[in-house]
Amino acid sequence: MIDEPLERLRAAVRRTRELALNRASTGLGHQDADDDVGTIGTDGALGFDPFPLLEALHRNGVRGVVIGQVAGIMHGSTELTGDLDLLWDGAPAHAPALAAAFTSVNAQLIDDKGDPVAMHPHSFLRPKVQFTSPGAGGDCCTPALPWGDLRAREFLERAITAVDPGGLEVHYVSREDLIRMRRAIGRPKDLRRADELDSFASARLARLDGGPRDGRWGGAGGG
Template identity: 75%
Template sequence: MITDPLERLRDAARRTRELARGRAATGLGHEDADDDVGTIGTDGALGFDPFPLLEAVHRHGVRVVVIGQVAGILHGSAELTGDLDLLWDGAPGHAPALAAAFASVGARFADEAGTPLAPRPDSLLRPKVRFTSPQAGGDCCTPALPWGDLDVREIFERGAAAAGPGGLKVHYVTREDLNRMRRALGRPKDLRRAAELDATAPGRGRDQR
């Protein structure tokens, strides 16, 4: 059993790539994911590797918090995913460094309707931007994105951190906040994944499962 969060994510990404190896591309991106199956069933799983972008964000000195199922995996979820969702503070002064991190991995931006956006810092100031890169795609959000009655800025500030080789530091949403976000969305995959993390929470005895 892998206990280190980042090693757990590396293993999950490797298994995702193996699962999708040889699968024909369908043209479906992360935004087309089924509400039950998730992005493991889309082209996002082909070659999925979140680490080039996570390492780029770290190099450029931007505090970004991982949300979504990648955060779930960091907390111990066994379910695979094919996208990387991110939350940052939305401060205009931090946008140039974040844009540079995306540019360094060849990422492209689009708005929520799928219309391409210029790869400029101001494009990231929207509440949510879709991004794609050769290794990973997903959503990059700011606290301005409505999320039920949740205070997304507080969720950002509470993000935990895991350290890896070479000083890599990856911030990710707390287990409690991740499940609150999932239940606010209420999709089948969100509720299933929230229940999984609840059942495996630290300190939860086997007789409670």
Template identity: 90%
Template sequence: MSQMIDEPLERLRAAARRTRELALNRAGTGLGHQDAADAADDVGTIGTDDALGFDPFPLLEALHHNGVRVVVIGQVAGIMHGSTELTGDLDLLWDGAPAHAPALAAAFTSVNAQLIDEKGNPVPTRPDSFLRPKVQFTSPGASGDCCTPALPWGNLRVREFLDRAITAVDPGGLEVHYVSRKDLIQMRRAIGRPKDLRRADELDSFAPDRRG
């Protein structure tokens, strides 16, 4: 399903600006994306230092220019659907096909991203590193998780989420794919942390005819 409008991207740009402004006016926390699972289950990464300078667009543009189809999940997708909660991270889902890994690695390399494995150890930004079920990344603009359908998702058929993803296009031609609202709600409820359930309820409250 495709949307040839840029409202979701404008919402994301506005939210990223508010996040940067908010983070500038507070003291550092010493916490980053990798700490959020334990320390920010309720607040989210808006409460970590990853909110400082948060700008997902350099990486999203790099993915587009390198021709790799990656779907935005997590709260950035929520914002694109109209959520009012801010975030400091960018979570991504791709199909995990080895043939697509070189383009993915090229995109991350172009924004000076660094990768971290599931144990917190640095791994090189090369194609085979992305073939893991999940790899964490940090970059000057955004940090987050880059996942594949091989990651345990419970009973969710996440590969189908890739097929149902929505595409937002801005006037400059940037295309950003993001998970549908219904699929994002499923993801939220499956994870079940306080922030996920709260955000799922918010998304569920939207009018039935709202996009996604």
């Protein structure tokens, strides 16, 4: 049986592709996302599928940790998304494997200004580099990125691993750390999604106290 977080993600990918199936291209990338609607309203949602890159990271032995709304979905969020954000340790020794994984899915790198960046291990040593690929685009970050008072390296240490029957391992940030990240960024979509994740803990406590149970997957998109 597929690990539940991966089952949630696969279901969300199907819903995203169905939602965007007949949508015309807008020319907007994940960097153009609205602070309320998110990347589900950009071209990133067209054909969105993070699994080829996640599988490539696994094949190449890269411990990239999923952050952002893909991680939120794996924790049960009902909002859809059109991008994949990753955090890795930034160690130079690990950069060649990271570059090999991205190369294998025909990804391209760009900087914050939208200018192309060479697909080279050294390029991943930047605090953040943006990427596009046939299945998913997003940000690939290291702990060197300014995270305010957050200790991003600890997010890597506390990350959770989901495994499917084929052996695919996907590492993703813990719910508590994702909430911290959301509240630190503070955009409308981040605060909304942090509240949603917080509500799951309240619901679990209610169930433990004998309250109503409702574990259904559902909800409208808007990530």
